[in-house]
Amino acid sequence: MNISKIAIIGCGNLGLSIANGLIDNPTFDNSDLIATRRNLEPIQELKSHGVQITSDNNKAVQEANVIILSVKPYNVLNVCKEIKGSVQKGNIVVSTVTGISIDQIQEALGSDISVLRVMPNTAADVNESVTCIADKGASNEDYQAVADIFNAIGNTIRISEDLMEAATVLGACGIAYVLRFMRAMVQGGIQIGFDAKTATAIVNQTVKGASQLLIQNGMHPEYEIDKVTTPKGCTIVGINEMEHNGFSSSLIKGIVASYEAIEK
């Protein structure tokens, strides 16, 4: 399908990250984007990039052929009711909303509307999101149109819908886990002598480097860990001390706790 316009309904934290990723992106024109929320003040800046902003969801939907729903789970079905009359057959509705199924959205909008679920993360802002995409019998053309949007702001992985909550935890909550880990490294760095700015610069690049080692070399983390753990050296002493204090265990327990919180 030829994407003429993309409407982001609910341009909050995630919606704005998606919009920022799409701005000045070679794949789309800024004028292809329309962003909505009730209070437009926090997204005024989008206007200076040629992005349309409005509080009128129906107007945005009528102008777009891909409609990204990015409101909170407790709002989404009301928003679907509000825009139902404006969504046309042939439009693609893309939901970022945690815990609301494709069936529920189709029930609200009509079973003839193509609905896909996506789980991006806020690294969309810097074109580094991983976006899991699930569909329920969408056409290849519709799937590809959605993948094209999210590949423009990172990369995409096709998953089945029953893994969508797990994708929320690993990919979307994952940003917060990693950032908290980085914050702790900075705090450690300050305790051993660096000022906060220098510690942050070292940690930021170290985390980027570690992830690039895995992404570019395709190796298992432990393979790279073995390279820096000299027998009797300071790295293995530090890692073992972290593990004695429950490092891996606490991360795994946190991931499972987040998952259970969604499932409730």
Ligand SMILES: NC(=O)c1ccc[n+]([C@@H]2O[C@H](COP(=O)([O-])OP(=O)(O)OC[C@H]3O[C@@H](n4cnc5c(N)ncnc54)[C@H](OP(=O)(O)O)[C@@H]3O)[C@@H](O)[C@H]2O)c1
């Ligand atoms: N944050 C993440 O990292 C992340 C990642 C993956 C998925 N998600 C999912 O994405 C969705 C949005 O999350 P978020 O963190 O971006 O939440 P958020 O910051 O609260 O954004 C939601 C936005 O929706 C707007 N809104 C509420 N009612 C509206 C309406 N009737 N019409 C138009 N806009 C409306 C709100 O602005 P106004 O009050 O001004 O209208 C708000 O800016 C959630 O369902 C979440 O599960 C989030």
